[in-house]
Each structure stands twice: as C-alpha cells, then as structure tokens.
Amino acid sequence: MATQEETFKKIVAHCKEYGFVFPSSEIYDGLGAVYDYGQNGVELKNNIKRYWWDSMTLLNENIVGIDAAIFMHPTTWKASGHVDAFNDPLIDNKDSKKRYRADVLIEDQLAKYDEKIEKECAKARKRFGDSFDEQMFKQTNGRVLEYVTKRDALHERFAQAMNDSNLEELKQIIIDEEIVCPISGTRNWTDVRQFNLMFSTEMGSTADGAMKIYLRPETAQGIFVNFLNVQKTGRMKIPFGIAQIGKAFRNEIVARQFVFRMREFEQMEMQFFVRPGEELKWFDHWKQFRLRWHKALGLGDEKYRFHDHDKLAHYANAATDIEFQMPFGFKEVEGIHSRTNFDLSSHAKHSGKKIEYFDPEINQSYTPYVIETSIGVDRMFLSVMCSAYEEQALDGGDTRVVLHLPPVLAPVKACVMPLVKKDGLPEKAREIMDMLKFDFKMAYDEKDSIGKRYRRQDAVGTPFCITVDHDTLNDGCVTVRFRDTMTQERVKIAELHELIRKATDPKELYKQIVNA
RNA sequence: GCGGUAUUAGCACAUCGGUAGUGCAUCGGCUUCCCAAGCCGAGGAGGUGGGUUCGAUUCCCAUAUACCGCUCCA
Structure with a gap:
C-alpha cells in the first residue's frame, strides 16, 4: 500500500508537471480543494x-x-x-478529538431508552411466561413508564431544537442527558456548530432587497x-x-x-x-x-x-x-x-x-x-x-514514464517530427501537419533528439508519433511509432488519416456499448 | 474543523545565522540523430506576514497550502 500511495503522489506531480491539473490560484498559495x-x-x-x-x-x-x-x-x-439534510450540526469532544453529529448522538441516546424498555419487557416476559401481556405491562410497570416519559420528553425537546436549528439547545440536551464520548468517555464537549454544505450568495443589487x-x-x-x-x-x-x-x-x-x-x-x-x-x-x-x-x-x-x-x-x-x-x-x-x-x-x-x-x-x-x-x-x-500512468523499466536499464490513455481520450492524437531539422524535412513534416490538423488534435516537435521527443509524447499519452526522414521525400512513407509498444511501422502518408481515425474514433466504442 | 508532519527554481534534492548549489527539465546555438547522446550559452528559487538579531532561507510566532490520522460525505 505504501508504494501505491507513492504512485498516487507521482500521478499528482505528473498532472502538474505536464499541464493536466494545477492547484487553483497557485500564485496566491492556492485555494483549498479547488483545482484548474x-x-x-x-x-x-x-x-x-x-x-x-x-x-x-x-x-x-x-x-x-x-x-x-x-x-x-x-x-x-x-x-x-x-x-x-445538508445542514449537519456537529460537535467535537475535546479529549478524544473526535467529531460527531450532534443529532446522531441524541438519537443514539433515544435508542438507549428504547433498549432499556425492551430489556424490562424481556425480563418480565421470562418471568410471566405465556400469560405475559406486553401492552398492559408497558402501561403499568413503573420503571418502564419512567423510561417512556424520559424518552418522549427528550424526543420532543430534540425535535423542537432541530426544527428551530437551535444549536445551543442541542448542546444543552447533550449536557443534560450526560451523553459521553464513546471513545474518551468524557463530557468535555465543544459548542455545536453548523456546517452548511451549500455555498450561498446574494442575488439582487441592493443589500436589503437581496435574496439568498x-x-x-x-x-x-x-x-x-x-x-x-x-x-x-x-x-x-x-x-x-x-x-x-x-x-x-x-x-x-x-x-x-x-x-x-x-x-x-x-x-x-x-x-x-x-x-x-x-x-x-x-x-x-x-x-x-x-x-x-x-x-x-x-x-x-x-x-x-x-x-x-x-x-x-x-x-x-x-x-x-x-x-x-x-x-x-x-x-x-x-x-x-x-x-x-x-x-x-x-x-x-x-x-x-x-x-x-x-x-x-x-x-x-x-x-x-x-x-x-x-x-x-x-x-x-x-x-x-x-490506470494510464506507468513507470516502465526498459531493456538497458532505462525507464520511461508513459500514459496509456485510451486513444479516444488522449489530449493529442499524434505528433509529427522531422528526423533532423534540415534538408527539407521540417517542410515535409509541416505538410503532413496541415493535412491532418483539421481532423485531429496534433502536435509538432523538432527540438532535441528523436528519442527524447518520443519520451515527451509518452508522458502526455500521445498514441502516435509520425517521423519524417530522408526516405520520406522519395517514397512518400513515414515511420509511425506506437506509444504502448514502442514499435515502428512504415506507413504511406496517404494512409495516416485512416490509421489515426480508426484508433481514435469513439464510434468503435459505441458499438461495443450497444451490441453487448 | 482538530492533532501530527512538511513547504528552497517547472521537478527532485543539498547547503548555511553573513556569496543559496547540483541533477533533470526549459529556452537559444553547435552536432544531424529512429528511443531521455554530447558540447557551448541563457533564464529561473527560500509559501506569505510578523518578531528576535548588526544581519534570518536558517531561530520564534502567526497564517496559507499539501500530506497522514480523526470527523464528514445524496
């Protein structure tokens, strides 16, 4: 599990480093649990x-x-x-540092009274056998009546407090009922506080005419x-x-x-x-x-x-x-x-x-x-x-970070790169870009060695790299390099469009969903 | 919201009460190359706000954010 937590941290770091997710307003130290x-x-x-x-x-x-x-x-x-339901009254125990829902604590207390009543009944049932009349017993037994009275009184007080959203009263109930923290066993409570899980604002420009x-x-x-x-x-x-x-x-x-x-x-x-x-x-x-x-x-x-x-x-x-x-x-x-x-x-x-x-x-x-x-x-x-993130160990001791994103979802579908930055290769690569860029999200890269460029695309999950070399100028073919297998294939420029379309068209997935 | 830990460049880490350094990454140039090669050059940092001190990135306090635990979760 420790290594999995490690992996998760790496994924978070990767998201930031490669432009997937940033903390909101980061230059102002961020804003809690908001991301861009x-x-x-x-x-x-x-x-x-x-x-x-x-x-x-x-x-x-x-x-x-x-x-x-x-x-x-x-x-x-x-x-x-x-x-x-999105307004939970919460209370902390100062000794155990545990937080509880105040209403749940009181409901548990109500349940305790019910348990006591049931216990008395069970005892009596044992004592009287078949002749036991539960209705009658509940109406006449002193101890049961006492519990029932207490329970009903508490219930009424609780319902009233909840209805009025009276937080002081809720705390007072917890004190009066001598409810203790199940962990620490103490009655050292903080005040009851309301945590409204909905954000609110005002509509209307004048202060007094505004509506929440x-x-x-x-x-x-x-x-x-x-x-x-x-x-x-x-x-x-x-x-x-x-x-x-x-x-x-x-x-x-x-x-x-x-x-x-x-x-x-x-x-x-x-x-x-x-x-x-x-x-x-x-x-x-x-x-x-x-x-x-x-x-x-x-x-x-x-x-x-x-x-x-x-x-x-x-x-x-x-x-x-x-x-x-x-x-x-x-x-x-x-x-x-x-x-x-x-x-x-x-x-x-x-x-x-x-x-x-x-x-x-x-x-x-x-x-x-x-x-x-x-x-x-x-x-x-x-x-x-x-599921896409992988740190892959390669033959020769290298590692590469690769995102095995489903091609349908990948941010960039293919990257075109001239093998070298001269001899008319960049111009040819640009031609291929122009041919594909209206249909697919494309990238172009001519900086650094070819291997480095492949790794850069791996890191953002680009499924295909299209490399233009000197032969391309003569035979009209390029090398397509596949992200997941790192294998390469010689492909005619005219066939590139169909190759990318087939891999990235959601239609193929829709058929699976419908036909299953 | 409570308790614990942390915060130094895009990332990972180092140093030091008195010039903040390295690797990777980035940008420019050379090399012209099919899996992070090499060389030259450049830019870029102490979360924020106070305090102690002649001097604070370093010590103290507060605050923000993140992580772990608790709590919560339609």
Whole structure:
C-alpha cells in the first residue's frame, strides 16, 4: 500500500508537471480543494465529456440534453431536501478529538431508552411466561413508564431544537442527558456548530432587497424542474431521459485526495423517467449500460465493481455505485439510483404545480419514477489518469514514464517530427501537419533528439508519433511509432488519416456499448 | 474543523545565522540523430506576514497550502 500511495503522489506531480491539473490560484498559495485543468487536462476532460454525452444522446433516441443554470430558485433546495439534510450540526469532544453529529448522538441516546424498555419487557416476559401481556405491562410497570416519559420528553425537546436549528439547545440536551464520548468517555464537549454544505450568495443589487440563493450542490434538480418543459416541447413519451453536464458546488468539511473530492466539481447526470412499478427493471438496465460504457474504454474490467447500498437515502428505493480501483482503494466514480417519484412530487408540492404525465398506453396520469445515473467528471478523469500512468523499466536499464490513455481520450492524437531539422524535412513534416490538423488534435516537435521527443509524447499519452526522414521525400512513407509498444511501422502518408481515425474514433466504442 | 508532519527554481534534492548549489527539465546555438547522446550559452528559487538579531532561507510566532490520522460525505 505504501508504494501505491507513492504512485498516487507521482500521478499528482505528473498532472502538474505536464499541464493536466494545477492547484487553483497557485500564485496566491492556492485555494483549498479547488483545482484548474491545464492545456492537456482540459483536452482529456473534454474528450471524456464528449464520450459520455454522445453515448447518451446518440445511442439513445429517447434521451435529450439540457443545460440548466447553476443558480436556481431557493425553494428548489427545500424541495430536494438539501436545505435540511445538508445542514449537519456537529460537535467535537475535546479529549478524544473526535467529531460527531450532534443529532446522531441524541438519537443514539433515544435508542438507549428504547433498549432499556425492551430489556424490562424481556425480563418480565421470562418471568410471566405465556400469560405475559406486553401492552398492559408497558402501561403499568413503573420503571418502564419512567423510561417512556424520559424518552418522549427528550424526543420532543430534540425535535423542537432541530426544527428551530437551535444549536445551543442541542448542546444543552447533550449536557443534560450526560451523553459521553464513546471513545474518551468524557463530557468535555465543544459548542455545536453548523456546517452548511451549500455555498450561498446574494442575488439582487441592493443589500436589503437581496435574496439568498445557493450554488447548486447537484445538477439533478435542474433536470427535475424542467421535466414538463422538455416533455411537452420535445413531445417525449415515457420512458425517456434528460442528460446534463455541469458544475456543482459543495462546501466539504474535508476535501482531499486531489480532484477526487473538490469543492467545485463537474457532474454528468442523466435522469430517466419511467412508469411506476417498472423502475427496478430500468435500474438494472442502466446499471449494465453504464458498466459497459466504462469497460469499453479498456482500462481493465477487473478494476470495476458494483457496490450496492444497504442503507438508502430518503428518496431512493435502490442504489448502487460503480467503483473504480484507484491507488487508494476502490472508490465511487458513478452512482445509479432509483429515486422513485420523490423529486417530482416534492417539486409539485412546493411549487403548487401539477407535475404529471398522461400515459396514453394505459390511459392514466401519474408522477413518473426516476432512475438517475450520476458520474463525476473529475473522478472519471482521475480514474483514467491512475490506470494510464506507468513507470516502465526498459531493456538497458532505462525507464520511461508513459500514459496509456485510451486513444479516444488522449489530449493529442499524434505528433509529427522531422528526423533532423534540415534538408527539407521540417517542410515535409509541416505538410503532413496541415493535412491532418483539421481532423485531429496534433502536435509538432523538432527540438532535441528523436528519442527524447518520443519520451515527451509518452508522458502526455500521445498514441502516435509520425517521423519524417530522408526516405520520406522519395517514397512518400513515414515511420509511425506506437506509444504502448514502442514499435515502428512504415506507413504511406496517404494512409495516416485512416490509421489515426480508426484508433481514435469513439464510434468503435459505441458499438461495443450497444451490441453487448 | 482538530492533532501530527512538511513547504528552497517547472521537478527532485543539498547547503548555511553573513556569496543559496547540483541533477533533470526549459529556452537559444553547435552536432544531424529512429528511443531521455554530447558540447557551448541563457533564464529561473527560500509559501506569505510578523518578531528576535548588526544581519534570518536558517531561530520564534502567526497564517496559507499539501500530506497522514480523526470527523464528514445524496
């Protein structure tokens, strides 16, 4: 594991050194957990996004895209549950240095009362045997009644405090209930603090007329609030999906592991609307479709696994993650959730608008159920980089650093280089550049020895190097050098276009996804 | 947000209470070459802000950032 951590550090360093990812505002010492993509990173990222977008909107004729604004009406986040659920009251124990959610500590205390009550019942059940009447016992036994009273009182006080977001009261409850830290066993608590995971800002130019609005913590809600717009104007018939790529923002308490958890990140989400009762069938369909999308890239089938959720979020009735093997373990890259009709009905309730679909096949109106596929662009980027990075030992004791990027995603598809910087070779190389540059992202290099130039392209993952030598001027052939094998092949200039196209055309991958 | 560790050039590292040095990389030139060859030349650094001191990159404090652990994670 130590060497894997070492590898991860090297990948981070490599990302910076070769223009993939830079810390944000680095000249001002950076900004925590915010990163910028460099000249190579942005190409790779754009290629990932294009691969995803086309696999959704081209391969599925019932999926269309939208691009919703980052700012949304504040009520959106009440309806989605983010205002409540993204506001965790936290408290630290000063002795053990552990942090807990204050509400969880109090809920545990409630559970303890329930346990005590159950214990009393169990004892009595043993004593009285078959004649035991639990209802009667609970209503009459002194000790049980005492526990019930305490529990109900606590519950009411707790609910009231949570409802008012009264942090002092939450701390007072913890003190009054003599709740101790499970680790240190002490009651030496800090104040309860609120960590709102949503970023907020003001809309409106005058101070008093301004409205507090949030930067979206997920892109999904932009799709839900546009459900009727798209369904009606696009004449969409269920089942159908809406895809979106966009930025989202979360004020993470701890953001770490490079671009894996950032405060500003990009999501690619598709919400698929289905008839109630058919959601689990579609859930399974999308699980398999999405896994094929990942595997088609050829990063290694064994690096993927599903992680099904046992504990489901409040809106879901099935959920799974696609995890990828990073240097720091299997980590979630994509989530697939069966979100029921939670979001649409919640928006209907909060907006007062009817959000339903009339299904002509069964002659009924209903609120559609939703299957969500949600993948983090930055996490996808990281999994591609991690699996591509290799320090390769060569015959002769040399090593080279090479990025085995899938050619479809590679920032630069090919680099043209004259073997020497004279004898008309650079001019010939430029001709080849001009021939290819409208179709592919190309690079040109004539500095340093040919070997050094090959290594430079290896380091940014360019799949092909095209070398122009003296023979080229006579026979119209060039040497194509392949990144992964380092082998070379003599190719006619006229055939270069097709060679590069075949290797870098996403169409080949789409066929795998559809035909599997 | 807590605790620990760290921060010197693009990268890796060194030195020193009083000229900050090396390798790789970068740029220009020579060599003209199919896997980081060689030669000549150039540019580029002490995270930031204070304090101690005649003098601080070095000692002290604060702060920022990163890493590790905890906590959190729709």
